[in-house]
Amino acid sequence: MNSLRTAPRPVKIALGAAVLLAVGLLVASGVLSLRVGEPDSADPVDVGFSQDMSVHHLQGVRMASLAREKSQDRLIRQLAFDIETTQLEQTGRMKGWLSLWNEPDLAPGNPMTWMAGEHDQHASQRTAMPGMAAKQDLDRLRSLDGPEFDVFFLQLMIRHHRGGAPMMQYAAQEADRPQVRNLAQQMLTAQTAEIDAMRRMLEERGARPLPD
Numbered sequence: 001m002n003s004l005r006t007a008p009r010p011v012k013i014a015l016g017a018a019v020l021l022a023v024g025l026l027v028a029s030g031v032l033s034l035r036v037g038e039p040d041s042a043d044p045v046d047v048g049f050s051q052d053m054s055v056h057h058l059q060g061v062r063m064a065s066l067a068r069e070k071s072q073d074r075l076i077r078q079l080a081f082d083i084e085t086t087q088l089e090q091t092g093r094m095k096g097w098l099s100l101w102n103e104p105d106l107a108p109g110n111p112m113t114w115m116a117g118e119h120d121q122h123a124s125q126r127t128a129m130p131g132m133a134a135k136q137d138l139d140r141l142r143s144l145d146g147p148e149f150d151v152f153f154l155q156l157m158i159r160h161h162r163g164g165a166p167m168m169q170y171a172a173q174e175a176d177r178p179q180v181r182n183l184a185q186q187m188l189t190a191q192t193a194e195i196d197a198m199r200r201m202l203e204e205r206g207a208r209p210l211p212d
Contacts, residue, residue, distance in 0.1 A: 042101045046180045048114025049171040050094035051107045053187075056129055056164045057087040057094075060157065063133065066141065067153045075201070076150050079194070083157070086190065090183065097180070115170050130212065131163015147205065154198045155210045161191040161198075162212060 042050075060083060067080035098105055107113070111129045133141075133156050141152055168191070171184035202208060 042097070042103070042180075043176040044114045045171060045175045046177050047098065047101060047103050048107060048112070049167060049175060049180060049184065050098050051103070051105065052111050052114075052129060053164065053167055053171075053184075054091045054094045054098075054105065055111070056132065056160075056167070057091045059132055060160050061087050061091070063138070063141065063153065063156060063160070067149075070145065071150055071153070072146065073150050076153065079197070079201075080153075083194065090187065093183065112167065115167070116174070129163060130166070131160040133160065151202065151205050151207045154202050154205075155207065158195055158198050158202075158209045159212060161195050165191065 064080040064084040064087070068077050068084060071077050071080065095105060110127065137156060141149065141156060144152055165188060168184045168188040172181050172188060175181045175184060199209065
């Protein structure tokens with residue numbers, strides 16, 4: 001009985017290690033995606049977006065990885081796999097850029113201060129990015145099974161995607177480097193389609209999205 005009780009911890013540790021390893025392996029793709037000969041520096045939007053969106057993505061990866069392991073629904077597992085693999089690759093690319101620019105993986109101050117207007121109105125109060133699931137939400141997700149798990153996963157992921165959309169929209173318009181603008185637009189297009197698909201999945205299950 002004791003071995004059964006302690007089983008989730010090594011599984012959780014292995015899952016976290018796998019995510020970190022995958023990101024590490026993908027960082028090189030981010031470095032190679034920039035053109036040879038470009039200066040090893042970037043403006044605040046390029047840096048801030050890459051830092052904050054990497055953090056945002058990695059929580060989405062962890063939720064998707066959990067859904068891929070726990071859900072009994074084939075469509076949910078496929079969706080989770082798509083989110084996990086796509087956002088891991090994108091995170092690796094952004095971390096590769098940050099390495100090339102000699103910038104830290106994490107922003108030193110509050111999130112999203114690189115967006116115009118955020119300094120005066122919200123930056124001093126904000127401690128987390130919109131859409132990020134709280135610890136109690138993640139704990140609840142881990143505790144659920146079956147249809148209840150599927151519904152709550154969809155609800156959390158819809159809110160997560162919607163929360164990241166303003167960062168993507170801003171970077172797609174204001175980032176200095178075309179690689180950053182293009183990636184932000186690709187994210188926005190893909191996640192908008194995923195939100196529509198997840199809304200339909202919730203409706204089929206008689207549920208609604210969570211409030212932002």
